[in-house]
Amino acid sequence: MQPVPFHVAGRPATGAEPLSVHHPYDGREIGRTSYASPDQVEAAVAAAAAVADRAAALPAYVRAEALAHVSRRLAERAEEVARLITAESGKPIRWARVEVTRAISVFRWAAEEARRFSGDLQRLDTDPAGQGRIAVVRRVPRGPILGITPFNFPLNLVAHKVAPALAVGAPIVVKPAPKTPLSALLLGELLAEVTEPDGPGSGLPAGMFSVLPVPNDRAGELVADPRLPVVSFTGSGPVGAAIRRAAPDKHVTLELGGNAAAVICADWASDADLSWAAERIATFGNYQAGQSCIAVQRVLVHEWLYDGFLPRLVAAVAALRTGDPADEATDVGPLIDEDAARRVESWVDEAVAAGAAVEVGGRRAGTSFAPTVLTGVPPDSRVQTEEVFGPVLVVAPVPDEAAAFAAVNDSAYGLQAGVFTHNLQTAFAAHRALRVGGVIVGDVPSYRADQMPYGGVKGSGVGREGVRSAMEDYTEPRVMVLTGLDL
Template identity: 65%
Template sequence: MSTRPFWLSGAAATGDSEITVTHPYDGRVVATVSVPSAGQIEEAVAAADAAAREAAALPAHTRAEALAHVSRRLAERTEEIAGIITAESGKPIKWARAEVGRSVSVFRWAAEETRRDSGELQRLDTDPGGTGRIAMVRRVPKGPVLGISPFNFPLNLVAHKIAPAIAVGAPIVLKPAPATPMTALALGELLAETELPPGMVSVLPMPNERAASLITDPRLPVVSFTGGQFGWELQRLAPHKHVTLELGGNAAAVVLGDADLDWAARRIALFGNNAAGQVCIGVQRVIVEDAVYDEFVTRLVRNVRELPTGDPSDPDTEVGPLINEEAAIRVVDWVQEAVEAGAELLTGGERDGVTVAPTVLAGAPAGSKVLCEEVFGPVLVVQRVSGVDQAFAEVNASDFGLQAGVFTRDLQVAFRAHRELEVGGVVIGDVPSYRADQMPYGGVKRSGVGREGVRSAMDDLSYERVMVMTGVRL
């Protein structure tokens, strides 16, 4: 098996060590990936720094065409890249294909935003002191970006780092998760086909501990991180940098008495467990109004038990393995801890190697890890509430605040949810797991700071620069 190169300033390179990538489901080796040396990491950062001025001055059409090229090539290679996602992450193939489709859209959106990113003109003669003056406002990049991406979306979350950076004209050094580097390297190959200048993009797989120098390097003034609670430590290590953090959560779905219970049960069952629950906005807490609690829970458990679980290469599989056995053991330990504390196990709770059976718990006591922390596994925790007031209070009781879903037909309740729920996004009539890649996406509290979504990320990676012109007759 040949060792796969990484991408150093847009060119293939090999380093001084390797990462072995194994299939989470069966443990077989699927690839070895070259890891850059300390000198090569320095070379990538120096190249990004040296390219910053050229990258910022790239014509819009050059940036847009590079992004459009990647979008087209991803679409052409969907099956191949979906297979890579499944092989290294264990994500069921149907969800891997969906991830490629979303990434196609991310690069297309970025290309479109690049072409229409024209800034604005402001007339300043609205007051006497501004007579004869006009302002032009444009956005310019804050500087080269360090992107750090997680294992659970090894393509789409990399796309959300790279595409906005290219769109604003910022070089980026991307460090993919060490468990899932191959998909990011495939994307690096497509980027190498474009006319982007050297130094614009580097994709550097490495163990997490090797990234310390990147985090603190002043030549990378912007850090975009998606992952666990280590993000707060990253912010502490780089206090003078602009840091965006997407750190997950324990998303809640509220089911009220007027909801379509069949729809809610199907959606919550699926999106609490698909990809083995390893989704930042996957449903974890299910908050159900007392009037429909018993009827809804019966339907939910039935739908969970019917989810196809097992081999991720099977096109019918919805729930595959966790990323490794350590993660699977932790999830089951948290379930057992809740049961021993008084929770009722309605279904699931078993582990077969790296696969955890889709699980539903009820009556988990306050303070249980399955309620308070991010399980990041196929576990749903059902809570009974008296009505809307208590339901929204339970949503807000979390230390996290990424997204929430509210199943209701009441327009007033929908607007109240948007007004009161302490989260970055509220989805009415569906699970909190819904995300359109062009909309602002991010959280509050322990869920992080800043926003993804193509336009929002472009704004986050750039700042407004104003030019005032004097002596202009309008």
């Protein structure tokens, strides 16, 4: 099995330290690459810093055409890429295909935004002192970016770092998760196709991107490097907090964990309503084996509806098919490794020992954990207060919407929430009251459109992703005032 090269300043490279990638479902080796050496990391960072001014000056059409090329090539290789995602992350193939489709869209959106990211004009003659003056406000890259990505979306969350960076003309060094580097390396291969294939001026400058497998215990050197003034991290809260402490003078964006809640309001009362909500919550509490920061974890049901809703949810969860993620019929695959599955098991066992009831699931087999519904969970249990990042739903009745919204807010996290209601007043009340980054009305909190602002408050992070939002985060305004004009 030949090692897959990584990319240093747009060029393929290999290192001396091997990195084997194993399938989470059965443990077999599915690919090999290597870790970048310190010298290769230095070469990548130095190249990004050296090319920053040239990258910022790239014409919009060059950036847009490069991004559109990647979008097209992902579409051409969609099934191959989906199967790679499944092999390295354990994600069921049906959901891996969705991830590829989303990444195609991210690069397409970035190509479009690159052409219209133009700044604005401000009249300054709103006061006498500004007569004859106008301001041109443009956004310019803050500098080279360090993008650190997690294992659970090994392609699309890399796309959400890379595509906005290239759209604004900022070099980027990507450190993918060591457990799932291969999708990112394939993306680097596609980017290499538009790295000045016909010499200077024909594509992206060679130093504009690098994709470097780096051990997690060496990532701190990249975070601290002053030549990378922007750090964009997606991952766990403790690591994100450590990055902020380590880089107080940098522009740091963090997309961290969640403890996503779905609220079933009193007006969501018909059989069709309850069945829809049960199916959606069952699916999106478990679709990544719960390994999504907006997977449903807490379910708050109006007490009038609780007895009618809970059996529907239990039946919907029980109907989910678990097994080999390469099987077209599989709904729920394994967790990323056995340590993750054992942690979920220990948290569920802890809640049960404290009085919680297992309505369905609750069993571990190797790296897999059966989709689980818990009731009667004590409020201080970790499955209630922390991010489970596993296929576990905690269900509880609430007396009214105000109590439900208070329960949603009683969390260290604030990423997204779902509110099942037909009432417009209730929807706006939720949007006003809930301390989260996004409120999804009539559906689960797991909905995300890749172009919309996405991110959270409290322990869920700082800054926003989504193509346009990330472009703004990666840039800063620069003002030019023109004087002596007849406006």
